[in-house]
Amino acid sequence: MNRFVARIAYTNTEPYFFHWPLHEFPLISGVPRELAEEAASAADDILAGPLPIVETWKMEDRFEPLSWGIAGREFCQSVLLLSHHPISELDNTAIGLTLESSTSVALCEVILKERYGHDVRLRRGLNRDDDGWLVIGDQALRIFAGPRLGDWNFVTDLASEWWDWQRLPFVFARWVINKSVPSEEKNRLLEIIKSSLAAGLDSIPAIALYQSSLLKIPAQSIVDYLTGIVYELGPQEEEGAGVFRELARKVANIPVLSV
Numbered sequence: 001m002n003r004f005v006a007r008i009a010y011t012n013t014e015p016y017f018f019h020w021p022l023h024e025f026p027l028i029s030g031v032p033r034e035l036a037e038e039a040a041s042a043a044d045d046i047l048a049g050p051l052p053i054v055e056t057w058k059m060e061d062r063f064e065p066l067s068w069g070i071a072g073r074e075f076c077q078s079v080l081l082l083s084h085h086p087i088s089e090l091d092n093t094a095i096g097l098t099l100e101s102s103t104s105v106a107l108c109e110v111i112l113k114e115r116y117g118h119d120v121r122l123r124r125g126l127n128r129d130d131d132g133w134l135v136i137g138d139q140a141l142r143i144f145a146g147p148r149l150g151d152w153n154f155v156t157d158l159a160s161e162w163w164d165w166q167r168l169p170f171v172f173a174r175w176v177i178n179k180s181v182p183s184e185e186k187n188r189l190l191e192i193i194k195s196s197l198a199a200g201l202d203s204i205p206a207i208a209l210y211q212s213s214l215l216k217i218p219a220q221s222i223v224d225y226l227t228g229i230v231y232e233l234g235p236q237e238e239e240g241a242g243v244f245r246e247l248a249r250k251v252a253n254i255p256v257l258s259v
Contacts, residue, residue, distance in 0.1 A: 004028035005189075006035040006049025008173065010137040011215070011222060012070050012078060012229055013050060014207045015200030021192060031100035031137070032173065039063070039176075048177040048189055052103040053241060054248060056176050063176035068193060070173040071230040071237045076159030078225070079104045079172065080140040082152035083132035087111075087161065091118040093131035099124055103172050104136045104158065106248045111161050114251050134158075138215055145221035168240035169230060197231055 007017050007027040036055035039046040050070055083090060097105050112118045126133050162170040177186060208222035230237060
């Protein structure tokens with residue numbers, strides 16, 4: 001039976017996978033929520049991968065966290081709240097949520113309810129009569145770097161909101177590895193993650209050109225975006241993840257295993 005490494009199919013993971021040795025560890029691609037559901041299933045066919053951090057908390061009995069991920073300091077550009085009014089004026093509104101993410105949804109709820117004290121109605125799916133939309137990934141990146149979608153007057157980067165509030169980075173995804181992976185295979189996989197990331201970071205101009213042709217946005221916008229992402233999680237990222245974990249448990253009612 002094949003066992004795969006999960007690859008979130010967004011531009012922000014390209015530095016990990018642009019030089020990935022597919023002959024050693026094949027990839028399974030998808031949006032964050034889909035991959036998390038696959039990892040949580042009983043099939044046990046995902047070896048490792050960067051998964052939404054909210055979902056990794058629910059799988060700590062089966063997956064070990066690693067020191068790599070996807071994090072933002074001060075800004076992100078690919079987790080956006082589109083709205084007709086400023087975020088500070090969104091009390092008693094209806095917000096449509098992307099179907100692709102769990103972590104960004106929890107972040108949106110934490111910021112709206114805990115930072116601003118808003119009473120908001122959050123629901124999955126995007127309808128025309130919503131007061132705001134949460135969009136993520138490459139769709140959000142296209143909106144940030146190009147024409148706005150629809151008649152939204154305000155575009156709020158939720159990583160910037162988190163930074164302005166907590167003065168800490170925000171961790172959106174974290175690499176985890178299945179605890180059933182034998183030690184020799186685990187060590188090889190760790191070597192590949194490290195070397196592939198190093199090669200990918202050296203190839204950001206090439207990644208940007210390739211993604212630019214797909215997304216139809218300027219390559220320089222993608223260079224700026226990728227160079228702003230934190231891929232190796234240090235003490236500040238760990239602190240930010242810990243603060244968010246407690247807020248998500250309190251505000252967004254995220255069920256997580258005890259640590």
